[in-house]
Amino acid sequence: MELKRVVVTGLGALTPIGNTVEEYWNGLISGKSGAAPIKQFDASKFKTQFACEIKDFNVEDFIDRKEARKLDQFSQYAMVSSSEAMADSKLMESDPNKDRIGVIWGSGIGGLKSLQDEHENFLDGDGTPKFNPFFIPKMIVDIAAGHIAIKYGLRGPNFATVSACASSSNAIIDAYNLIRLGKADAIVSGGSEAAVTIMGVGGFNGLRALSMRNDSPETASRPFDKDRDGFVLGEGAGALILEEYEHAVARGAKIYAEVAGGGMSCDAHHITAPHPEGLGARNVMIEALKDAELTPEDVDYINVHGTSTPLGDISETKAIKDVFGENAYNLNISSTKSMTGHLLGAAGVIEAIACILSIKNDIVPPTINHFTDDPEFDSKLNFTFNKAQERKVNVALSNTFGFGGHNTSTIFKKLK
Missing domain, CATH: 3.40.47.10 (Thiolase/Chalcone synthase)
Known part of the structure; x- marks a missing residue:
C-alpha cells in the first residue's frame, strides 16, 4: 500500500x-x-x-x-x-x-x-x-x-x-x-x-x-x-x-517539517548501562535512515541522547562514527540536555522540537558547559560546543535511549 x-x-x-x-x-x-x-x-x-x-x-x-x-x-x-x-x-x-x-x-x-x-x-x-x-x-x-x-x-x-x-x-x-x-x-x-x-x-x-x-x-x-x-x-x-x-x-495549515522516518531497537545488554560498542544505537540509526529512505550523507544535524554520563556519551559517539563514516565529520552534533537537563520520558519530544526548529531556522543549538577535551572523543567531530552555529539544516535526527536498553531515532526533514 x-x-x-x-x-x-x-x-x-x-x-x-x-x-x-x-x-x-x-x-x-x-x-x-x-x-x-x-x-x-x-x-x-x-x-x-x-x-x-x-x-x-x-x-x-x-x-x-x-x-x-x-x-x-x-x-x-x-x-x-x-x-x-x-x-x-x-x-x-x-x-x-x-x-x-x-x-x-x-x-x-x-x-x-x-x-x-x-x-x-x-x-x-x-x-x-x-x-x-x-x-x-x-x-x-x-x-x-x-x-x-x-x-x-x-x-x-x-x-x-x-x-x-x-x-x-x-x-x-x-x-x-x-x-x-x-x-x-x-x-x-x-x-x-x-x-x-x-x-x-x-x-x-x-x-x-x-x-x-x-x-x-x-x-x-x-x-x-x-x-x-x-x-x-x-x-x-x-x-x-x-x-x-x-x-x-x-485546511491551509502551517507546516514546520515532515516526519521522514523512525527506528526502534534494543541493546539487550544491561538494565541501565548502554552497550559498550553502541550496538543498539548503531542499529536504531540505521533503521531510521532505512525507514526514511535517506543516506548518512543526507543528515545535517544529530541531536544526541548525550546525557553527560561517563559511559553513555562514549557509546553513542562510537555508534555515530560507525553509521555515518566520513560524513560524521560533516555533521553538527549537539546535546541540548546540557541546557534542559534530562526530562526522562519527555526528553525525546523536546529534543524533537529542537530538531524541528533547527530545520525551520537553520540554526543548530549548542552543547554548553564544555571545558576540558576528553581524549575518548574524536576531536574532529563537531559537537557544537558552547555556541549555536548557523548552517543549512535539511535533515535532523534525534536519538533517545532508555533504561532497559530501549533505543529510538526519529528523523525530520524540510518539506519539499
Whole structure:
C-alpha cells in the first residue's frame, strides 16, 4: 500500500529553560542553563541538591484550581504543552472529524509525586487506609492521554508509551506510523515528566546516575566533557501535532517539517548501562535512515541522547562514527540536555522540537558547559560546543535511549 506523508503542524513546550516554544528556543540558541538548587523540597541531605526545574509556573494560570487538584504534575504539564500545540496548529478551528484524531502520550514514570504523597499521608496517619479517590487516576501513566482527549473530544487512537527515557520518542513514532497507514488524520503526540521529587532524586542518587556538582549546578550537565559525572534531572513536557500531509494542506495549515522516518531497537545488554560498542544505537540509526529512505550523507544535524554520563556519551559517539563514516565529520552534533537537563520520558519530544526548529531556522543549538577535551572523543567531530552555529539544516535526527536498553531515532526533514 502507498504510505501517507506525515507533517508537523503544531508545537508546544514547557521546559526548564522556557515555558513556551518561543522561550524554549530562545533559551536553546542562547545557551541557557536550566539547572539550579531544588526548590520543590528540602534537598539539603541529598547527594544531589539541584535539578532543572520549571520556573515561574502557576498551574492555575492554565487549569481551574479544582480540576488541577485532580491531576498529578506530569498530567498538568501535559495539558499545558498540548494546549499550546493545539492552539499553534489551529486544528480544532477546521472542524475536523474527531473520530480520526488521536492522542499518543509518553511518560517514563507518570504520577510519582502522587504516589509519594499518598504513601506519606498513610504513614503519618493512624493506620486507617484513607486514600484520595483520585490517587490511582492521578498516578497511572496513560491518564495524560485520556485527559487531553477528553478536553478536545478526540475519539481516535489513544494510549500511552512507556520506554523510560525513550517514551515520548516512541509516542511520536507510533503516531507517525498510524497516520501514514491511514488509521488517523492527526495525532497529538509527546510526553511529560515530573520526577523532581524526593523519591525521584533519591532513586537516581541510589543508582549513582546524577551529577553531584552541587557547587556549580549550572555547569553540571556537560556532555562529552572529560569531567562529566552524571546527568541532571529535569522536568516538563512537549507536544507535537502530527498530521497527514493532504489533510494539513486542505485546511491551509502551517507546516514546520515532515516526519521522514523512525527506528526502534534494543541493546539487550544491561538494565541501565548502554552497550559498550553502541550496538543498539548503531542499529536504531540505521533503521531510521532505512525507514526514511535517506543516506548518512543526507543528515545535517544529530541531536544526541548525550546525557553527560561517563559511559553513555562514549557509546553513542562510537555508534555515530560507525553509521555515518566520513560524513560524521560533516555533521553538527549537539546535546541540548546540557541546557534542559534530562526530562526522562519527555526528553525525546523536546529534543524533537529542537530538531524541528533547527530545520525551520537553520540554526543548530549548542552543547554548553564544555571545558576540558576528553581524549575518548574524536576531536574532529563537531559537537557544537558552547555556541549555536548557523548552517543549512535539511535533515535532523534525534536519538533517545532508555533504561532497559530501549533505543529510538526519529528523523525530520524540510518539506519539499
